Amino acid sequence: MRIVDIRETAVPLKSKLANSSFDFSEMTTSVVALITDVVRDGAPVVGYAFNSTGRYACGAAMRARFIPRILTAPPSSLLDSSGDNFDPAQVLAVMQQREKIGGDAERSVAIGTIEVALWDAVAKIARQPLHRLLAERHNGGRISQSVFCYVGGGWYWPGQTLDDLKDEMRRHLDTGYTMVKMKVGGLPLDQDLRRLEVVLEVVGGGDRLAVDANGKFGRDEALAYAKALAPFGLRWFEEPCCPLDFALMAEIATHYAPPLATGENLYSTQDVVNLVRFGGWRAGHDIIQVDPPQASGIVQYARTVAMLEDNGWNRSALFPHGGNQMSLAIAAGFGLGGAESYPGVFGDFGGFADDARIENGRLSLSDRPGIGFEGQARLYAIMRELAA
Secondary structure (H helix, E strand, O other), X not given: OOEEEEEEEEEEOXXXXXXXXXXXXOOEEXXXXXXXXXXXXXXXXXXXXXXXXXXXXXXXXXXXXXXHHHHHOOHHHHEOOOOOOEOHHHHHHHHOOOOOOOOHHHOHHHHHHHHHHHHHHHHHXXXXXXXXXXXXXXXXXXXXXXXXEEEEOOOEOOOOOHHHHHHHHHHHHHHOOOOEEEEOOOOOHHHHHHHHHHHHHHHOOHHHEEEEOOOOEOHHHHHHHHHHHHHHOOOOEEOOEOOOOHHHHHHHHHHOOOOEEEOOOOOOHHHXXXXXXXXXXXXXXXXXXXXXXXXXXXXXXXXXXXXHHHOOOOHHHEOOOOOOHHHHHHHHHHOOOOEEEOOOOOHHHOOOOOOOOEEOOEEEOOOOOEOOHHHOHHHHHHHHHHHO
């Protein structure tokens, strides 16, 4: 049993949307195909992944360091104790050889994308959906049948009107979602508050709406937004400042009583340790949103979850960033608070399987082996071509 090849290609997202800080017109993502010599249903098992959205393709690091390390390692060193499947922890350790401690963001996306593709292959070899395999290994065998999903929407589109924004939110609710998120920080505070007010007219209460500043604000503006947003009782206020400015995070937490959220731009377990140690984040109240494919993968995410639980955090406070089938499987497998969804954005990379349906804010899980990209026709066509 061995990994025969690992291939990567960069694909443009071709998106015109924007958050408070940047637009996605140049954004790319790395698609990975990890090819094995294991045969299931008459064909070699191939694991797939992509590096979520919001970070550019990282194929150069994959091809120069991480893929060669895996392919030149003794095949037996990559197997689990049974010898019947690959061991993601062993493969992660091989990729991390000769890597200097610290500076995880330089490599974590490349490592994590390959590692998640490996998990897709591992689950397919085991003939199980990934969420079920993860539940057996990391959630005491408690298997979820559905996952709570909220919409990551409310972007700044060229020429968007308030009526357009309201129509978008109505579509999400009509589709079956019960909670939405919108962007703030791309317009002056008074205009953002008007946008928020019209969205609340559609969704009802603040507990059904979160806002995301994408790290835009310095101290004065962050505190001004915190003061203005607090009376709305929102589900959470996400990334009000640079996610590594833990001192400012802690100061905001002392001024903003409702829940705060961050984590999609933290790339190591130590980053998250620093957040809960120095960032003022409140267990049982605030939200952490690490993106596993961008943070060295699922093995490292399990270590982060264990660290958080040791520090009094409940898994219900963890919502992986991503809005894709990878984050959906991880949220279900680990028994987390829920998953993000990006309907209608990021082209072929946003959303879930073509037959996925939302009912009362929850998405039922499929029985497809692995992550289930095979049920997402346009995205799977890109992946399958890479493996051909």
